[in-house]
Amino acid sequence: MIDFTLTEEQELFQKAAREFAETKIAPHVPEMEETGQSWDPVIKELGAGEMMAITIPEQYGGLGLGYTVRMLALEEIARISVATAMMMQVGGLGIDPIVLFGTEEQKEKYLPGLATGERFATVAVTEPTGGSDPKGCRTTYKKQNGSYVLNGRKCFITNSHIADVQVVLALDEDNPEAYSTFILEKEMDGFEPTHIEHKIGMRGCNTGEIEMKDCVVPAENLLGPEGKGMRVSMTAISESGRAGMIGCALGLQTACLEAAIKFANERILYGKPISRLQAQQFKIAEIKIDLEAGRLLGYRASATHDKGERAGNEYAVAKYFTTEAAQKAAKMAADIHGGYGCMEEYPVTRYVRDSFVLGPSAGTSDIMKVIVSRWALS
Amino acid sequence: MLSIVVCVKAVPEPKAAEDLKIDPVTKAIPRHDIPLEINPLDRNALEAALHFKEQAGASITVISMGPPPAGDIVKECLALGSDEGILLSDPAFAGADALATAYTLAKAIEKLGEVDLVLCGRASSDGATEWVGPELSVFLDFPVVTMVREFIQFNGSSWQVKADIENGYRLVQVELPAIFTVTQDLNSPRTLSFSGIIQSRKKEITTWGLKDLALPANTVGLAGSPTIVSKLEYVESKRECEIIEGSLDEKLDQMIGKLVEAGAV
Numbered sequence: 001m002i003d004f005t006l007t008e009e010q011e012l013f014q015k016a017a018r019e020f021a022e023t024k025i026a027p028h029v030p031e032m033e034e035t036g037q038s039w040d041p042v043i044k045e046l047g048a049g050e051m052m053a054i055t056i057p058e059q060y061g062g063l064g065l066g067y068t069v070r071m072l073a074l075e076e077i078a079r080i081s082v083a084t085a086m087m088m089q090v091g092g093l094g095i096d097p098i099v100l101f102g103t104e105e106q107k108e109k110y111l112p113g114l115a116t117g118e119r120f121a122t123v124a125v126t127e128p129t130g131g132s133d134p135k136g137c138r139t140t141y142k143k144q145n146g147s148y149v150l151n152g153r154k155c156f157i158t159n160s161h162i163a164d165v166q167v168v169l170a171l172d173e174d175n176p177e178a179y180s181t182f183i184l185e186k187e188m189d190g191f192e193p194t195h196i197e198h199k200i201g202m203r204g205c206n207t208g209e210i211e212m213k214d215c216v217v218p219a220e221n222l223l224g225p226e227g228k229g230m231r232v233s234m235t236a237i238s239e240s241g242r243a244g245m246i247g248c249a250l251g252l253q254t255a256c257l258e259a260a261i262k263f264a265n266e267r268i269l270y271g272k273p274i275s276r277l278q279a280q281q282f283k284i285a286e287i288k289i290d291l292e293a294g295r296l297l298g299y300r301a302s303a304t305h306d307k308g309e310r311a312g313n314e315y316a317v318a319k320y321f322t323t324e325a326a327q328k329a330a331k332m333a334a335d336i337h338g339g340y341g342c343m344e345e346y347p348v349t350r351y352v353r354d355s356f357v358l359g360p361s362a363g364t365s366d367i368m369k370v371i372v373s374r375w376a377l378s
Numbered sequence: 379m380l381s382i383v384v385c386v387k388a389v390p391e392p393k394a395a396e397d398l399k400i401d402p403v404t405k406a407i408p409r410h411d412i413p414l415e416i417n418p419l420d421r422n423a424l425e426a427a428l429h430f431k432e433q434a435g436a437s438i439t440v441i442s443m444g445p446p447p448a449g450d451i452v453k454e455c456l457a458l459g460s461d462e463g464i465l466l467s468d469p470a471f472a473g474a475d476a477l478a479t480a481y482t483l484a485k486a487i488e489k490l491g492e493v494d495l496v497l498c499g500r501a502s503s504d505g506a507t508e509w510v511g512p513e514l515s516v517f518l519d520f521p522v523v524t525m526v527r528e529f530i531q532f533n534g535s536s537w538q539v540k541a542d543i544e545n546g547y548r549l550v551q552v553e554l555p556a557i558f559t560v561t562q563d564l565n566s567p568r569t570l571s572f573s574g575i576i577q578s579r580k581k582e583i584t585t586w587g588l589k590d591l592a593l594p595a596n597t598v599g600l601a602g603s604p605t606i607v608s609k610l611e612y613v614e615s616k617r618e619c620e621i622i623e624g625s626l627d628e629k630l631d632q633m634i635g636k637l638v639e640a641g642a643v
Contacts (some may be wrong), residue, residue: 008453012457013572013575019569051570063572065576
């Protein structure tokens with residue numbers, strides 16, 4: 001029998017995440033929106049609220065709760081601030097390759113600090129040549145005196161300026177088929193976060209470029225086998241990364257639904273709330289239908305992942321569906337607001353802007369369809 | 379080490395307000411099929427208990443009376459840091475007024491043995507009688523201080539508290555064991571934590587019914603409740619828009635007049 005319900009404990013984690021988001025994150029949202037930065041307080045809150053420890057095994061100071069709980073937490077945080085959820089999700093994306101491919105020494109060195117939030121992480125794959133084609137990577141490494149020397153530039157990197165630990169994909173200077181991943185620390189000589197991006201949405205989420213100029217990385221910071229870096233980084237992106245984006249999208253859909261219902265019940269036209277007009281009811285119904293379907297897709301993928309099985313295809317389906325649905329939900333919620341949907345004092349304007357950043361992150365919708373079609377045709 | 383009992387009530391979540399049904403016979407609000415939460419002021423009471431535990435060590439037992447779904451809020455209290463949770467649940471307890479509730483709670487507290495401190499929220503967000511704390515004091519023969527906003531001295535057996543009264547406060551010295559009902563000004567309740575939820579996996583909830591407390595059926599629930607609720611009805615909120623005409627000064631005078639008339643200023 002298929003059980004579509006969350007366990008009592010999962011519901012409690014969900015409630016804890018909701019309380020956390022409403023009390024610890026919400027107060028910071030206005031300043032993040034106004035400045036486009038001001039991320040430091042929420043990063044501290046994510047650590048203090050144990051949000052970065054969710055998928056880290058207990059023996060390394062984590063909670064060992066898995067990907068369904070992580071998705072539930074991201075959903076609740078994104079309901080309040082997609083920008084914060086995005087930084088959390090990519091922080092987890094930096095953690096996962098170390099959990100999955102790290103040596104015992106690497107795990108002991110990095111995971112406890114990442115679990116408490118004392119340190120923050122990211123993954124850096126995308127380059128100016130594009131994120132959809134990771135093999136177009138032009139950041140290179142070469143062996144020199146027992147270490148590795150990296151040169152190159154990465155762009156559109158979430159947490160670029162705040163991550164102390166960055167998992168970086170690079171190409172062997174002497175072998176155009178060999179990619180490797182390395183754990184870089186922000187204090188390393190030759191490593192520098194450079195340009196900060198100003199995005200259409202998710203204001204207050206740190207996104208920018210990093211540069212490596214003759215950056216010397218100790219041999220022990222090679223993550224996973226040499227030459228297998230594509231597998232290391234893509235495993236993390238296709239599972240943890242897409243799972244994270246699904247959580248962000250579901251949270252945004254929920255926020256859109258709540259805002260749409262609130263406005264439709266309060267706005268009086270023709271002597272009655274517009275929620276009694278079928279044209280508005282249908283929009284609310286569509287947002288709700290997509291949210292329900294997206295949750296089923298997302299939770300099924302994360303439950304599969306939690307069983308220790310590969311879930312990349314299921315995540316691709318859910319990532320495509322939920323991020324597209326989030327854009328649709330934001331537009332319909334704004335439409336319900338009429339002229340007020342263009343005024344920044346209403347949160348739906350933020351939701352519309354945020355929704356546009358969901359699509360390209362962790363693989364565009366077109367790339368998701370490529371993956372899904374391969375799955376269907378295989 | 380202090381032995382603290384915190385009485386918590388499972389009340390309807392505010393967002394469920396529109397789904398509340400009124401029982402046509404008892405005029406009670408059945409709680410078995412609506413989302414419940416910990417009564418907000420009981421969270422202040424629990425927070426105080428957790429503070430005492432962190433300061434000087436204490437064992438905290440949470441007691442709640444309600445239908446089986448109220449067990450979820452007891453579980454939540456365990457996740458927040460309580461050591462033990464007791465759910466008083468029995469069909470015979472249904473429909474209890476404040477007196478029958480206090481009586482049943484008192485019997486459960488007596489069954490626990492020696493208790494130093496009983497903490498309650500000042501009132502529940504649904505019934506809001508504020509009677510359960512004082513009535514517990516009668517049944518347990520403990521002194522009670524209501525509306526406590528600050529624990530000034532809380533070492534030893536004689537405690538000093540600051541408690542609200544109309545337009546001021548009282549400083550009260552009281553000997554333990556005692557009962558305190560608390561206000562929202564006392565503290566800021568902590569939120570649930572993931573590690574707290576994990577730690578609560580090892581904690582069990584004990585359920586006690588009529589037989590466990592060895593009580594006659596006519597002393598509990600609706601049968602043991604002398605309160606008669608003659609009427610309970612839904613309140614419909616209406617909004618009306620009125621356009622005020624005239625010059626700016628006239629509009630302001632009219633508006634201020636209307637606000638004064640409505641008791642808003």
